[in-house]
Amino acid sequence: MPEFKSVNEFRLNGGKYFVPSVSIDCVIFGFHDNQLKVLLLKVVNYHGWGLPAGFIYKEEDIDAAAQRILQERTGLHDIFLQQFYIFGNANRCDNNITKIAFDNLQIKAKPNNWLLQRFLTVGYYALVDFKTVNASHDIFSEEFEWHDIDCLPTMAMDHGQIVQQALLTLRTHLRYEPVGYNLLPEKFTMPELQKLYETILGKKLDRRNFQRKMLSYDILKRLKQRREGVAHKAPYLYSFDLKKYSTALKDGFQSAW
Structure with a gap:
């Protein structure tokens, strides 16, 4: 070249x-x-x-x-x-x-x-x-x-x-594929993931519905650590299960947002 x-x-x-x-x-x-x-x-x-x-x-x-x-x-x-x-x-x-x-x-x-x-x-x-x-x-x-x-x-x-x-x-x-890997740090909280989705979609999402939906996709691993240095109750940290994430990226989710 x-x-x-x-x-x-x-x-x-x-x-x-x-x-x-x-x-x-x-x-x-x-x-x-x-x-x-x-x-x-x-x-x-x-x-x-x-x-x-x-x-x-x-x-x-x-x-x-x-x-x-x-x-x-x-x-x-x-x-x-x-x-x-x-x-x-x-x-x-x-x-x-x-x-x-x-x-x-x-x-x-x-x-x-x-x-x-x-x-x-x-x-x-x-x-x-x-x-x-x-x-x-x-x-x-x-x-x-x-x-x-x-x-x-x-x-x-x-x-x-x-x-x-x-x-x-x-x-x-x-609405049909996972998003977050490469946009978030390796470890993140559910509120941080929700904020990413809200920013992309340009609208607010219900906290409970969002968490239930994300967990149903089975692409997240909840870690034992919690986020340190926060004012309120420290939320758990999560990471993506990259094998399942890659499968979802290829095959899509069974249900949309």
């Missing part, structure tokens, strides 16, 4: 190596301070922010490309990654792609340059442990930041729409 040393080299020569007119955008969700957050990058020489994105090598499977892009952007690998939507609006790139790709850097390109063509993008979302992400900027970005899902900055192209579609899909999946 080639290693591009500059944006100019990538934009002028990348078409030799990548599948034309198809890209991948990754919505990377993390949970911190009871807030659902998304990892965004500051695009080089552009006022807006964007999603970690990339292209597919001509001999590369699309899921493998998504995993590679995620690892390049976050340092993480072998984590939950879900394809959720294809974005193909005819005007999704409009003049922004020209501005980002060439005008801001004063790069001259022929009208048929590969980055000036119409692009479809395949959306993936990832659920990651906020504390373990080791993002770093590259030739395409100036900086990375976590942003609250309800307070996003100005976004490039249709990336704001992609984030909202990813959130809608995550909410739908939450």
